[in-house]
């Protein structure tokens with residue numbers, strides 16, 4: 001057989017394999033029943049002073065040979081811009097409660113060098129401070145989420161930071177900002193009082209934190225046209241107590257949302273989390289089923305808010321989420337370096353569907369983190385850069401930013417089960433995009449079996465589906481510097497036959513399409 005013929009036969013074989021399935025899964029979408037809008041900031045990201053997440057990964061300094069704009073890498077910022085990153089959270093994380101903003105302003109060569117005690121004990125030269133951060137978000141066209149320091153800071157320090165960033169008049173702090181090169185105020189969209197107050201942010205009880213919050217929040221003032229949404233540090237993992245306490249203490253002033261954190265580990269345990277790559281199917285399913293469990297935690301926290309805040313004044317922000325594995329061998333364990341595979345892309349997509357399903361309370365989330373740290377979008381190695389499967393998952397879902405949710409109901413959805421874990425094989429989410437198009441996202445979590453989804457759409461015509469599919473050869477397919485395009489979206493198209501539109505889903509795949517009449 002010639003090489004060409006062989007390739008064709010393989011492609012047809014692959015297509016046939018896709019359509020091998022027990023029974024079709026039925027999906028009904030009602031285009032006439034719009035639900036809540038998916039806030040674009042649920043696709044937000046997190047950049048902490050941690051490992052090479054900021055320094056090297058994004059910031060190289062204006063004098064670097066690596067092409068940059070005022071110190072920020074051109075390649076990385078360009079790729080993040082293409083991703084339409086709507087929001088960046090900074091400077092931590094645990095780092096936030098050790099960060100003193102005054103050390104990060106003024107001439108860079110005069111800023112103090114500190115020890116990043118939380119992350120690897122390395123030197124922190126404060127080269128990236130307030131002005132540099134806002135330059136980054138402005139280059140990206142993103143909104144800014146600044147995390148204040150409650151742990152080792154004070155109400156005064158946070159109040160003065162806000163004044164420095166937002167003051168319009170001629171106060172000494174506004175003048176200092178101008179002296180440092182910024183005339184007009186920075187736009188601060190979100191401001192948090194501490195991070196993980198239950199742990200690295202001070203090991204507090206919720207009752208103690210809530211009183212701290214009330215006191216500090218009283219002094220956080222900005223001009224009315226630059227008032228951020230104020231976030232209280234909430235619970236972790238399956239916890240609901242922080243949400244309960246925060247939402248029953250009648251905090252009237254400067255309280256817009258609770259920030260809840262949830263990471264998933266293949267083993268389900270903090271010690272011995274499991275590997276990022278080279279895993280077997282039992283760790284594929286365990287990680288995805290822990291992701292599915294996150295839904296229960298979100299629903300439980302929302303039920304508490306619905307009880308205590310029926311007017312839906314308080315948002316539930318999931319301001320840290322993602323996969324967390326054992327550190328990559330040979331790297332500084334404090335740098336949280338991990339590989340990123342197709343499993344991470346599928347995991348991210350399952351999170352997106354959950355965020356869409358709770359769009360009325362979940363208005364903002366931040367994946368941890370943006371570059372080189374944990375479940376990153378981008379990996380860099382000195383001058384090189386590679387886009388991870390997670391990057392491609394985020395890219396596929398950009399039409400869902402600010403889209404209006406539509407009911408999407410699955411039936412005949414088989415369970416994917418193994419080693420005592422199980423979850424529905426197919427996950428679906430539909431929305432009307434800002435561009436007026438009808439978008440559908442489908443995930444097949446089964447790594448061995450294809451599925452076919454048979455579509456019924458009320459209130460709109462759907463004869464054709466056009467978009468992209470993301471999959472890979474193996475469960476742990478990844479992009480490396482040697483093979484940067486192993487996992488990459490491919491064009492996808494399906495046409496109605498006899499008036500019915502069916503969408504074949506390859507094993508372990510994500511499909512995002514626009515439905516056309």
Ligand code: AHR
Pocket residue numbers: 048092093094095195196320368369374
């Ligand atoms: O994202 C890494 C760390 O995880 C953050 O600094 C902290 O908030 C969380 O525990």
